[in-house]
Amino acid sequence: MSDETIDTNTTIPSTVTVWYKNITLWTNVVTVGALILTHNFGVAIDPQIQTGILAVINIILRVPSMAVTKARAKSRNMAIKAKMIK
Secondary structure (H helix, E strand, O other): OOOOOOOOOOOOOOOOOOHHHOHHHHHHHHHHHHHHHHHHHOOOOOHHHHHHHHHHHHHHHHHHHHHHHHHHHHHHHHHHHHHHHO
16 A cells, blocks of 8 residues: 555536536527528528538537536546545
């Protein structure tokens, strides 16, 4: 056994999500905005183009959450390893 002290109160980090960072919310806001533009100004966008635009927006909005997930996974793995060593 080594002389290192391991914190037995190590917790697995978690994140708190605030409402304005919700990906689904912003995707729906963009969709409703497009519907309002179509209704008020008569701008017709092909459904296939609409789907492509929503897919790109979804990817852009998910990139930050993927980075956070990777960092969270790394710190979680470190916490689990620390508990296993004890």
